[in-house]
Amino acid sequence: MSQHVEALKAKGGSVGFVPTMGALHNGHLSLVEKGLSENSIVVVSIFVNPTQFDNQDDLIKYPRTLDADVSLLKTIGDTTILVYAPTVEDIYNDNITSQAFTFGGLEHEMEGAFRDGHFDGVGTIVKRLFEIVRPGKAYFGEKDFQQLQIIKKMVELYKMPLEVIGCPIYRAEDGLAMSSRNTRLTSEHRAVAPFIYKTLKTAKIKFGTKSAKDVSEWVEKQFKKQPLLELEYFIIADIETLKPIKRKSTKKTYRAFIAVYAGDIRLIDNIALN
Ligand code: PAF
Numbered sequence: 001m002s003q004h005v006e007a008l009k010a011k012g013g014s015v016g017f018v019p020t021m022g023a024l025h026n027g028h029l030s031l032v033e034k035g036l037s038e039n040s041i042v043v044v045s046i047f048v049n050p051t052q053f054d055n056q057d058d059l060i061k062y063p064r065t066l067d068a069d070v071s072l073l074k075t076i077g078d079t080t081i082l083v084y085a086p087t088v089e090d091i092y093n094d095n096i097t098s099q100a101f102t103f104g105g106l107e108h109e110m111e112g113a114f115r116d117g118h119f120d121g122v123g124t125i126v127k128r129l130f131e132i133v134r135p136g137k138a139y140f141g142e143k144d145f146q147q148l149q150i151i152k153k154m155v156e157l158y159k160m161p162l163e164v165i166g167c168p169i170y171r172a173e174d175g176l177a178m179s180s181r182n183t184r185l186t187s188e189h190r191a192v193a194p195f196i197y198k199t200l201k202t203a204k205i206k207f208g209t210k211s212a213k214d215v216s217e218w219v220e221k222q223f224k225k226q227p228l229l230e231l232e233y234f235i236i237a238d239i240e241t242l243k244p245i246k247r248k249s250t251k252k253t254y255r256a257f258i259a260v261y262a263g264d265i266r267l268i269d270n271i272a273l274n
Helices: 002-010 026-038 056-061 066-074 088-092 110-114 118-133 142-157 180-184 187-192 195-207 212-224
Strands: 015-020 041-046 081-084 137-141 163-167 229-238 254-262 265-272
Touching (some): 026 163, 041 118, 110 229, 137 142, 142 163, 180 265, 187 254, 195 212, 195 229, 195 265, 212 229
Parallel strands (some): 041 081
Antiparallel strands (some): 254 265
16 A cells, blocks of 8 residues: 555645544445545555454444445545455564554543544554554544544644545435444434434524523533433543533534434534534
8 A cells, every 4th residue: 555655746746534434324325425536546444443442342233334344435536446345464474463642632622522432542543553654634533533633633643644635524315423333233223313312402592692501501401301421521621622611602613412312322513502
């Protein structure tokens, strides 16, 4: 992969990169399409990274659909898309461990607090993939907004020669944020899951006139009335520090972040507030 990319760059070509864990959907395709519009080729990595899972069951059950993924990518590009699907041994040899990172404190908030070691695993694999693929631009969805901010911080801290580009959340028609995990929802859970985005949209309106505490309490109340969904957290945070808001400031930009269990499937989403 490295040789191929270097040869292309030597001829003046540019390389975009979309790292994924496969089970591709339209959200991923929107990232690849953005990459294709800005680069000569796009590398799509497909690798279910074991070190970012704090739950072994989730790792085992994570959907793996390489043939279908390749067919889907072929619908938007043939010679312009390179798929890189390494094995666990290719990446980790026999040492499946993560590097320990500090990302200026971003790693301790939200997903970092609820998923032990998650961002060490993400940092380890993304750094390794950046070293192999050596892209000029890499594309990440804003659904994993904390991940996006952490990757930007990593690129800054390690002075990596690439641009990290955040892309808008891609949603199903009923508002559910696209995720590879959605395919594992039961039909009952899939039917109620759009409630998450619906609640976020109303929370955004309420944030215009109410305090963050009032909005959070309102959200918690809504989920108590919804027996099929279990709220893990709802947090309004500053997008730079990802720290929960203390007092509203017009000089700061906020997002609301949410994690919800639909049965044993964990879904996350977020919305820009101002
Ligand atoms: O967002 C994902 O799918 C993963 O966290 C990533 C960036 C591909 C690293 O494994």
